[in-house]
Amino acid sequence: MKALVLAGGTGTRLRPLTHSSAKQLVPIANRPVLFHVLRDVADADIKEVGVVVGGTADEIRAAVAADDSVNLDITYIPQGEPLGLAHAVLTARDFLGDDDFVMYLGDNYLRGGITDLVADFRRARPAAQLLLAREDDPAGFGVAELDAAGRVRGLEEKPAAPKGDHVVVGVYVFTPAVHEAVRAIVPSWRGELEITHALQWLIDQGADVRSTTHAGYWKDTGNVADLLDANRVALESVEPLVAGDVDAATELVGRVRIAAGAVVRGSRIVGPVVVGADTVITGCRVGPYTAIAERCHVEDSEIESSIVLPGSSITGVGRIEASLIGRHVEVTPAAPATHRLVLGDHCKVQLSP
Structure with a gap:
């Protein structure tokens, strides 16, 4: 089994910080989010990793090369534009070959890792195994409709009326069956090839698509509030x-x-x-x-x-x-009752009256 880690996004929700740096390298408990992802991959006994990179490729390569704790066989896969998760699978086709693989979004933080998900997949080897989490307010996420056995019967992206509370976390396990699916779909209204559309194509073709529910903490660290929350959770286990x-x-x-x-x-x-x-x-x-x-x-x-x-x-x-x-x-402090600011584009500032 291989892993495909996606680290090519632009991080617009973390600007201005990500105007000059990769969002996957913003640290949680003083370690880049990407390194937490790579640790989870290694803990699942996966050694061959393809890292999909974009405009921040050089920075990501340098950070990984400088860290002795990353002991994986890494191949960097350039993606010209971030045109969707399914497009990343198409881009990585030569690296993936006919192997099963985990696809893991490089800005997600999971407490407890992905070993249970990978173990569930290896026992049954369905066409796809999704990692899900339960959310009190699922409308802002991709929502999975499950049958009584936990198989996925449908997927909706940010539905107005969700059919359940199981949302899609940014980790998936696939057999090579996904390659036909990503070739069969067309771009969404966003102009992207959506992995949810590829999964729905598999379901519509009668393929076995299953799920594992993550009971621990999960956060997409794409904005400042979620990044600080993930940092808080990670620090709780610091020795x-x-x-x-x-x-x-x-x-x-x-x-x-x-x-x-x-x-x-x-x-x-x-x-x-x-x-x-x-x-x-x-x-x-x-x-x-x-x-x-x-x-x-x-x-x-x-x-x-x-x-x-x-x-x-x-x-x-x-x-x-x-x-x-x-x-x-x-x-540094300002003079009394004054504020002296030098701010980049898209900054957000809160000042005392």
């Missing part, structure tokens, strides 16, 4: 470790992980919190649910429930909460 230099005037409470090379002075850190290598924290209150990446500088500030990307500095700021701070950002 405490102090490998950096922490002075006696610092108080560490709960699950706190300080990487080698980090320096912490006169601060209070309440976990769960992770601090990256070569980051310096002085006179701060940090956490809970905060991930500060490598090479950051945080001084005389308070930050909670936030993600700070590499190389950024925060100095003299009273309180930051529920924020996503990009790479090489400088945050």
Whole structure:
């Protein structure tokens, strides 16, 4: 079995952050979302992985090459334009050959991984096995209609009146039967080849399409709120470790992980919190649910429930909460009753009155 990981999207909902960076490399608990996906693939005992890439291909290649924990046989598959999930399958046809494969969206975060899904598929080997999750408000998702045995009888994309509460998570397992399906369908109103249409084609042809319901946490990390929520969940399982230099005037409470090379002075850190290598924290209150990446500088500030990307500095700021701070950002206090802003396109800013 192979894996096909999709990392070619543009990340419009995370702009302006993704104007200059791949959305799949935004970190959760100081590890890129893509690396959580690759770990799940490895845990399912899959070694050959095709990564579909677009305009951020060089950045993704460099990040994967620089991380020793990624021990997989990876082939990069260029996709000229992101024209739908079924189009990604067409693009990867030569890599996939006639092997069964998992298709996994590279910006999804699953707690518990995909081993149960892959095991269910291997036992019965249907034409397709979908990972589903139950949602209280399924109308904003792809919704699967199931029979009593858990087989998929129909799929609807964001229906006004959902026929159930099982929504499609961004992980699928296919036999080579899917290749005929993706060739048979036509673009949707969005101009894309939809994988839900290919699955519906299989169902209409009488193919066996089954499902596995994911009981754990799942999040599509395509916007800031969901990314921060996934970060919170990932941090709940962090193992405490102090490998950096922490002075006696610092108080560490709960699950706190300080990487080698980090320096912490006169601060209070309440976990769960992770601090990256070569980051310096002085006179701060940090956490809970905060991930500060490598090479950051945080001084005389308070930050909670936030993600700070590499190389950024925060100095003299009273309180930051529920924020996503990009790479090489400088945050400093303004003069009283004034705001001095330099903002890129599509920014969203909240200011005190």
